[in-house]
Amino acid sequence: MDALLASGRDDIPECQESDFRAAAGKFASGVTVVTTRNGCEVYGKTVSAFGSLSLDPLMVSVSIGRLxxxxxxxxxAEVFAVSVLRHDQQQVSRHFSTRGNGRAIGAFPSVGTEKAVTGAPVISGCLSYFDCRLENVVGGGDHAIIIGRVAAAAGGDGKPLLYFDGDYREIRSTAPVAGVPAH
Ligand SMILES: Cc1cc2nc3c(=O)[nH]c(=O)nc-3n(C[C@H](O)[C@H](O)[C@H](O)COP(=O)(O)OP(=O)(O)OC[C@H]3O[C@@H](n4cnc5c(N)ncnc54)[C@H](O)[C@@H]3O)c2cc1C
Structure with missing residues (x-):
């Protein structure tokens, strides 16, 4: 899992971890659950480090603790799904970020799932999902950047669950900010 390009600029000092955490906490993100299925075992984890990576081909990435x-x-399994959580799915996020809840036989005991194309579990009632086959895995320090080729995706109406400054948040409205075009 080597990086494609390693910088030679080792004369530049590294940031303090506390400063890094303080800065990263100001990045508001959605909340996803990344899942896979291996035979009769299912796995899931709450992940905010998600990106819609490429349009041609259609790819997404997630960053997950490498161990x-x-x-x-x-x-x-060479497949995984990313379920984007809805504003009322905070409990689902808490479930999949709690030690010991990320692995189960057959099905997750308290969270309903469905199948799309690959067979990886998609969280029932999620706001949107990406069902993927594994394309590549790249090293990223203590995390692995997992890249998936999207086999199926869908998005519904509603508000997302957000995470900001160490806590769950909700947007009041899905209406655009008046007078500021996005593109
Ligand atoms: C809003 C939110 C966003 C999050 N975003 C992300 C994200 O983007 N990416 C991400 O990876 N996590 C993310 N997390 C954290 C994640 O959801 C879990 O809480 C975290 O990974 C701990 O889960 P775990 O130890 O039960 O599971 P796992 O990491 O699956 O570990 C299960 C077991 O494996 C062993 N193990 C795992 N890691 C190690 C290790 N380093 N050394 C030795 N043994 C080990 C231990 O026995 C451990 O109990 C997020 C959490 C929240 C709440």
Whole structure:
């Protein structure tokens, strides 16, 4: 899992971890659950490090702690799904960020799932999902950047669950900010 380009600029000092955490906490993100299925075992983890990576081909990326059993399971299954959580799915996020809840036999005990194309579990009632086959895995420090080729995706109406400054948030409205065109 080597990086494609390693910088030679080792004369530049590294940031303090506390400063890094303070800065990263100001990045508001959505909340996803990344899942896979290996035979009769299912795996899931709450992940905010998601990106819609490429349009041609259609690809997404997620960054997951490299020693997590979910990474090994995705490498074995070669498929995974990313479910974008709805504003009222905070409990689902808490479930999949709690130690011991990320692995189950057959089905997750308290969270309903459905199948799309690959067979990886998609969280029932999620705001949108991406069902993927594994394209590549790239090293990123203590995390693995998992890249998926999207086999199926869908998005519904509603508000997303957000995470900002160490806590869950909700947007009041999905209406655009008046007078400021996005593009
Ligand atoms: C809003 C939010 C966003 C999040 N975003 C992300 C994200 O983008 N990416 C991400 O990876 N996590 C993210 N997390 C954290 C993640 O959801 C889990 O809370 C975290 O990974 C701990 O889960 P775990 O230890 O039960 O599971 P796992 O990491 O699956 O580990 C299960 C077991 O494997 C072993 N293990 C795992 N790691 C190690 C290790 N380093 N050394 C030794 N043994 C190990 C341990 O026995 C551990 O109990 C997020 C959490 C929240 C709440």
């Amino acid at each position: 997590s059993p979910l990474v090994a399971a995705i490498l074995k």
